[in-house]
Amino acid sequence: MGQKYLMKGNEAIAEAAIRAGCKHFFGYPITPQTEVAAYMAKQMPKIGGTYLQAESEVAAINMVLGAAAAGVRAMTSSSSPGISLKTEGISYIAGSDLPCVIINVMRGSPGLGGIQPSQADYWQATRALGHGDFQVIVFAPSSVQEIVDLLGKAFDLAEKYRMPAMMLADGMLGQMMEPVEFPETEPKMAEKPWAVTGHNNERPHNIINSLYLTPSDLEEIVVNRFKRYDEVKKNEVMYEAYQTDDAEYGVVAYGATARVVKSAVNQARAKGIKVGLLRPITVWPFPEKEVAAFGNQVKKILCVEMSMGQMIDDVKLAVNGSCPVEFYGRTGGVVPSPAEVLKAIEEMAK
């Protein structure tokens, strides 16, 4: 670790990606993530990389597909409505077994919605980031430093498992400045013998494709892909347990919301309520075992989100009826205050 910088989340995303060896960025402006593209536009030419503002989100994600097929580290970034436009391309990338990183700085929705922070794309990110049988590794950082820590990992895991990885942030994380340190380690790029790179006829052609017209062939490919997903589920779950050791009541929250919850947990503890927070850092793979164990430990769980309640489905599946699961959320771009969450915790503990 070296020097500390005071940086916006969006700028940190871009800088961390560059340091992780990303030399190809394709984007299209949308609030509240535009600083990612602005930073890339400034820096990429200096390092011999490519920054390209595409004609649309659809074009940008297909450029990512092309760059990833050629074996380079490629990234795109957008916010909720723009991510919806990219989903077709993301499905093609997953169906072609290509690694890439996609940033979603979530904003209020549906439709054009608003531009303030939201977490209402959880279902989209973890269930259906495009058509078909596939998953994407989804990281949900809760600080600017954590964005930096996870971005290199997102590229590494995307390459290791040959699948897209997503950084699921929100407008608050994107816009806020916090001190960050960047890792001094050099990125380790995976060998990519499958890449379409040009080879002077020295090896058989590589083909990147997602079209298989024989059902049994396609089935085999999808089933094998899901075996890789099983490995991801086994190896890559990340979470943080905060004040959980002696907790009688539990809260599950992720991303920026988890910060609000931490403040509320501290206030509740000061009032004598033994409450702890379990914060998924990867939301796919979801920390199923840890949430299940949490459900066995506490009397009740409160799920707090900036949505009408989406991650709560995963919490309920993991808990599987072992304790009641309640919900508190704000949506449309409204950030819950620590006081509101404290009230919800007090209600739960009544």
Next chain:
Amino acid sequence: MSLNLLIAGFGGQGVLFMGKVAAYTAMVEDKYVSWLPSYGPEMRGGTANCSVCIDDKEIGCPLISEPETLVVLNRPSYDKYVNAVLPGGHIFIDSTLIDVTCERKDIHVHYVPCTQMAQDSGMKQLANVVMLGNVLKETGFTTFDVLCKAMEQCVPPKKKDLLEPNLKALKLGYEYQG
């Protein structure tokens, strides 16, 4: 010493820059800090605001809805936030632009004619910095020396000639007796 500061005013008054300088004091002192701007369509002429949290511990929610210290640089911001200030907290009012008498008795009220002061000193653009100097004086969230170092980090190398007037404006606010 922790800081929980909300700054509000018109877009163009330097609300975000003022918050940024305050935030950089934490970088100088190696503390936890968060700086969160409003980023809505309210920029340029509308209302803009900025939350700055500084602490020795990790910062929870970076969005301040109940400030310990509030700076208001226009009337709409005063009306919107005056009742949100925590009891025992501070409100700093640009008394050149806001003609008001604060009725709250449970908070420290500071009337600082920072716009007038800046104008009188030929630094029309630096009312925000004058105000920041006074915020430091009255709250003591850091030392004057640290604040000057923070300012040095916030003035870009290309605009180096602006450093001196900015430091002068800080001092003007710091030495102002209400």
